[in-house]
Amino acid sequence: MKFALDAMGGDFAPHAVIQGALDALEKTSKPLGIILVGDETAIHKELDGRNTDAIEIFHTDEVVTMEDKGSKVFKQKPNSSLVQGIRMVKNGDADGFISAGHTGAVMSTSLLSLGRIPGVRRPALAAFFPTEGRGKVLCDVGANPDAKPEHLVQFALMASHYYDHVEGFASPKIGLINIGAEPSKGSELYVETYKLLSEMPNFVGNIEGRHLLTSEADVLICDGFVGNTLLKFAEFWITFFTNEIKTKSDEKLSYKIGASLMKPILNDLINRFDYEEHGGVPLLGVNGISIVCHGSSGPRSIMNSIFLGQKCIENNLIADTQKSLANHFGN
Amino acid sequence: MKFALDAMGGDFAPHAVIQGALDALEKTSKPLGIILVGDETAIHKELDGRNTDAIEIFHTDEVVTMEDKGSKVFKQKPNSSLVQGIRMVKNGDADGFISAGHTGAVMSTSLLSLGRIPGVRRPALAAFFPTEGRGKVLCDVGANPDAKPEHLVQFALMASHYYDHVEGFASPKIGLINIGAEPSKGSELYVETYKLLSEMPNFVGNIEGRHLLTSEADVLICDGFVGNTLLKFAEFWITFFTNEIKTKSDEKLSYKIGASLMKPILNDLINRFDYEEHGGVPLLGVNGISIVCHGSSGPRSIMNSIFLGQKCIENNLIADTQKSLANHFGN
Numbered sequence: 001m002k003f004a005l006d007a008m009g010g011d012f013a014p015h016a017v018i019q020g021a022l023d024a025l026e027k028t029s030k031p032l033g034i035i036l037v038g039d040e041t042a043i044h045k046e047l048d049g050r051n052t053d054a055i056e057i058f059h060t061d062e063v064v065t066m067e068d069k070g071s072k073v074f075k076q077k078p079n080s081s082l083v084q085g086i087r088m089v090k091n092g093d094a095d096g097f098i099s100a101g102h103t104g105a106v107m108s109t110s111l112l113s114l115g116r117i118p119g120v121r122r123p124a125l126a127a128f129f130p131t132e133g134r135g136k137v138l139c140d141v142g143a144n145p146d147a148k149p150e151h152l153v154q155f156a157l158m159a160s161h162y163y164d165h166v167e168g169f170a171s172p173k174i175g176l177i178n179i180g181a182e183p184s185k186g187s188e189l190y191v192e193t194y195k196l197l198s199e200m201p202n203f204v205g206n207i208e209g210r211h212l213l214t215s216e217a218d219v220l221i222c223d224g225f226v227g228n229t230l231l232k233f234a235e236f237w238i239t240f241f242t243n244e245i246k247t248k249s250d251e252k253l254s255y256k257i258g259a260s261l262m263k264p265i266l267n268d269l270i271n272r273f274d275y276e277e278h279g280g281v282p283l284l285g286v287n288g289i290s291i292v293c294h295g296s297s298g299p300r301s302i303m304n305s306i307f308l309g310q311k312c313i314e315n316n317l318i319a320d321t322q323k324s325l326a327n328h329f330g331n
Numbered sequence: 332m333k334f335a336l337d338a339m340g341g342d343f344a345p346h347a348v349i350q351g352a353l354d355a356l357e358k359t360s361k362p363l364g365i366i367l368v369g370d371e372t373a374i375h376k377e378l379d380g381r382n383t384d385a386i387e388i389f390h391t392d393e394v395v396t397m398e399d400k401g402s403k404v405f406k407q408k409p410n411s412s413l414v415q416g417i418r419m420v421k422n423g424d425a426d427g428f429i430s431a432g433h434t435g436a437v438m439s440t441s442l443l444s445l446g447r448i449p450g451v452r453r454p455a456l457a458a459f460f461p462t463e464g465r466g467k468v469l470c471d472v473g474a475n476p477d478a479k480p481e482h483l484v485q486f487a488l489m490a491s492h493y494y495d496h497v498e499g500f501a502s503p504k505i506g507l508i509n510i511g512a513e514p515s516k517g518s519e520l521y522v523e524t525y526k527l528l529s530e531m532p533n534f535v536g537n538i539e540g541r542h543l544l545t546s547e548a549d550v551l552i553c554d555g556f557v558g559n560t561l562l563k564f565a566e567f568w569i570t571f572f573t574n575e576i577k578t579k580s581d582e583k584l585s586y587k588i589g590a591s592l593m594k595p596i597l598n599d600l601i602n603r604f605d606y607e608e609h610g611g612v613p614l615l616g617v618n619g620i621s622i623v624c625h626g627s628s629g630p631r632s633i634m635n636s637i638f639l640g641q642k643c644i645e646n647n648l649i650a651d652t653q654k655s656l657a658n659h660f661g662n
Contacts (some may be wrong), residue, residue, distance in 0.1 A: 142510055146517040179473055179559040187476040187556045196647040205466055209563025213571075225518045226557060228510040232540025234560060237568040240544075241600070258592025265579040269572070 001031065003309055004085040007038030011103025011296045014038060018046045018101065019093025024056050027303070035094055039063075039083040052115055059106060060084050070104025074112045082106060087115045089288040096289030096309040098280065100297040106290060107143055109132045109284060114288035117318060119325035122147065123285030124155045125224070125292065126162060127231050128278045137163050137172075138212075138220045139197050139284065142228035149192040152176075153220050156197060157328060158284040158321055165315040166282075166308060171202055174292060177226060178206035189223065197221070197288025238273045242266075244331035279304030282312055283320075332362060334640055335416040335425035336631045339394055340377050340432020340625045341387025345369060348431065350378045351633025354511065356385050357633070361641060362390060366425055369412040370394075398409030405443045413437060420619045427620030427640040429611065430595055431628040437621060438614060445619035450656035453478065454616035455486045455494060456555070456623065458562050459498060459609045462544050468503075468542075469551045470615065473559035480523040483507075483552055487528060487565050488659055489652055490550045490614040494613030496646040497613075497639060504531055506548025508539035528552070530551075569604045613643055616652075620644060 005021055013034075024116040028222045033054050036043050040059040040088070047055075062080040062236070064073050074083055082101055088094035090113050099106050103125070111123055126139035140160040144151060156174045162171040178186045178198055182196045185206060197203045213294045245266060251260035259266065271277070279301050280293035291305050291311050312318075333461050338345045345367075352365045358410075360623055367374050367510055371390040378386075392410040395404050405491055413432055419425035421444050434456070442454055456469035472488040474581050475482060487505045494503040509517045514525045516537060528534045538546045543561070553561070576597060580590035590597065602608070610632050611624035620643050622636050 056605065120543075145510060145516075145521070168475065177477060177560060179556055179563075185476075187554075190476070190556070209560040209565075210567045210570075212564060213567065223518070225510055225521070226560060229508060229540040229557060230564060232510075233543060233564060234540075234568075236541045236544065237565075237572075241568075241572050244600060245593075245596065248599075249593070251479055254592045255596055258594075258596075259588040261589025262576075262580070262593060263589075265589075268579075322557045 001095045001310055002033035002035065002093075003306055004035045004037050004058075004088040004304070005095045006085050006097070006099035006101050007036045007043050007083045009099040010293065011100075012298060013023070013083060013100065014042050014046045016298050017302050018043065021055065021306070022050060023299055024303040024306040025052060026197035028307070028310070032306070032310075035088065036169070037088070039084040058084060058088075063251065064102050064105050066102060067100060068105060071108045073102070073105040074109045083109055086290060089290065090114055095313050096291065098137060098293065098302065098305045098309060100280070100289045100293035100302065101296055103142070103292050106292050108115040110283050110286045110290040110327065114286050114290065115117055117285055117287045117322045117325070119322060119329060120158070120285035122151045123126055123283055124158060125162060126159050126281045126284055127227070128281055129213060129234070130272055130274070130278065132272075134169055134218070135167065135278070136213065136218055136220055137167070137281075138222070138227055138231065140222065140227050141226040141231045142224045142225040145228075147189070147223040149196050152193040152223065153196045154285070154325070156221045157201065159221065160202065161224055161317065161321045161324060162282070162284060165217055165317045165320060166311045167216065168191060172218035173204045173216055174200060174202050174219045174221060175204050175207035177209075177212065177220055177222035177230075179208065181206050181208065193221070238270070242270050276301040279308045282309070282317070287318065288327070289318070291330075332426045332641055332644060333364035334364065334637055335366045335368050335389075335419040335428045336369045336633070337412045337413040337416050337430035337432050338374050339548045340430040341393075341624065342431075343629060345373050345432065347629050349374065350630035350634050352386065354630055355604075355634040355637040356383060359638070359641070363637070363641075366416075368416040368419070368421065384455050389415060389419075394547045395433050395436050399433060401433060401437060402439045404433070405440045405575070406435040414440055417441055417543070417621060420528060420621065422443055422498035425447050426644050427622065429624065429636045429640060430623045431611070431624035431626055431633065434473070441617045441619065441621040444623065445617050446650065447618070448616055448618045448653045448656070450653060450660060451616035453482045454568050455489060456616055457490050457612045458558070459612055460565070461546060461603055461605070461609065465496065465500055465549070466609075467544065467549055467551055468498070468612075469553070469558055469562065471553065471558050472554040472562045473555045475555040478520070479553040480520060483520070483524040483554065484527045485656070487531065487550065487552045488655060490552065490649065491533065492652045492655060493613070493615060494550055496648045496651060500564050503549035504535045504547055505531060505533050505550045505552060506535050506541065506546055507537035508551055508561075510539065510541075512537050512539065514638060524552070524566055531600065558619070569594070569601075573601050575615055603639040608635065610639045613640070613648070618649065620649070
């Protein structure tokens with residue numbers, strides 16, 4: 001299996017990407033090839049002689065920045081690592097693409113280049129939320145700020161397949177994010193979506209904000225506006241509590257001693273929400289494996305994204321999603 | 332000034348309501364009258380002889396439960412403490428109404444009984460978020476799961492007046508909750524709202540989920556679906572961190588010692604987000620003072636809601652909101 005890596009994407013590129021690739025090659029027991037896509041001088045400098053036969057380098061000279069409009073990158077920066085890496089998946093030169101770069105650009109370029117899985121109306125972005133149990137998938141987290149009920153139903157189906165095939169838990173339970181438990185609650189979009197989801201056997205009903213991470217639902221469905229706002233708000237809380245305790249602990253010796261005694265608890269809390277542990281999540285509904293990682297991904301997140309890509313392919317995520325959509329929607 | 336209190340509303344009624352009223356009477360230096368509305372036997376039992384001349388009791392024999400549909404309570408339970416208390420404001424027998432009961436029912440009954448401030452298209456629910464600085468007001472947090480751009484602009488205006496008149500900070504800055512900083516970001520509703528808000532001098536732009544509580548904006552505007560979900564998600568995080576540290580601390584002696592050394596930090600963290608410190612928030616846009624408190628309000632929250640009600644009235648919140656709406660929208 002071969003993955004094209006966006007060596008220029010993310011806050012810590014190319015270091016984090018290249019180190020992540022080297023770590024994955026060292027740890028995996030399966031045949032694995034890596035194509036590092038990006039500026040060859042920068043890549044060689046970072047590799048510093050640690051090349052192996054499993055690593056190829058593909059030079060590109062355009063750079064996608066956060067200032068670029070995501071939907072324009074495919075046309076305006078054809079020789080960027082992002083566009084070239086996705087093209088490799090399209091052409092069959094790579095089995096999957098991984099990037100910690102501009103999420104909107106990865107989304108848009110993947111859609112334009114790879115197309116949609118037949119039957120999919122709108123691809124969606126999912127995020128994995130670590131929890132005490134087996135974790136939850138929140139979908140959509142930003143691809144579709146405006147969505148229709150039938151889109152949300154497709155998100156539920158695609159995210160369930162992801163959870164089943166890649167996270168490894170069969171028949172995940174589906175919850176609809178809402179402002180009350182009753183079917184009549186929420187905006188028109190959510191009232192209508194509830195009706196459609198009720199036809200799915202694994203639907204467990206509406207889930208309110210305070211129960212998102214503790215409910216029985218494995219897969220949480222919402223539009224991209226709500227999902228993106230929730231995801232970023234969660235990031236705020238995790239960072240806030242961590243920083244607050246760190247900063248305040250330095251103010252007084254007794255706090256410092258207290259914090260050091262409590263270190264295992266505090267570290268456990270922080271680690272529980274560490275997205276690096278999980279890696280990225282593939283774009284759901286796109287006809288090819290294209291994985292988006294957090295912008296501040298370190299090597300561990302990149303390595304785990306490669307392992308995640310392996311699972312998507314081994315477990316036939318795309319073919320099975322297509323089959324399931326056809327069964328459910330009859331197209 | 333006289334307030335009608337829903338003695339039967341909230342998780343800890345009638346105790347919390349009555350104790351809160353007694354505390355307010357003791358602490359205030361202003362003329363204050365209280366009408367306890369509810370079951371007189373239960374009220375007398377709780378008062379246990381602590382009546383003063385400042386307290387009247389108004390007997391009602393119907394009870395609003397969380398199972399009641401909010402919009403039906405006005406007609407179906409006319410002799411409930413909630414409906415009778417609001418009627419007193421309508422009839423001029425009380426200057427304001429305070430309830431920790433069924434939010435939807437208070438909202439709906441207030442609207443049906445008191446009507447809207449002339450010029451207001453949709454009343455809204457606001458919530459106060461304590462922060463390191465002077466706190467933020469989030470609006471709407473649930474009254475309007477479906478809203479139009481012109482509604483959101485009215486929410487901005489009404490919430491700004493509340494922040495200015497009641498929190499006491501002039502010319503609050505207004506932020507629009509969104510999934511990116513650029514004006515083109517978000518759903519259609521948010522793109523259109525951005526355009527309209529841009530005409531307001533205190534508008535500071537879009538605010539993303541991760542910056543909600545740290546941005547320069549004092550007043551955060553969104554539709555009721557997003558606001559309600561965010562509010563409840565915030566409650567989750569605060570409770571989660573607090574419980575996590577409490578539970579884990581009991582597992583080992585060293586953790587227990589650490590937690591006790593760090594107690595001032597941890598308590599400060601918990602207290603910072605204590606909604607009891609602030610009390611409820613009046614329904615914005617309703618033509619009369621009707622204050623909704625958190626369901627699990629204790630006496631402190633009720634007492635602070637009474638003080639908040641005093642400020643709303645002293646500072647002419649309703650008349651000034653009406654004037655300002657007329658200036659802005661020309662009606």
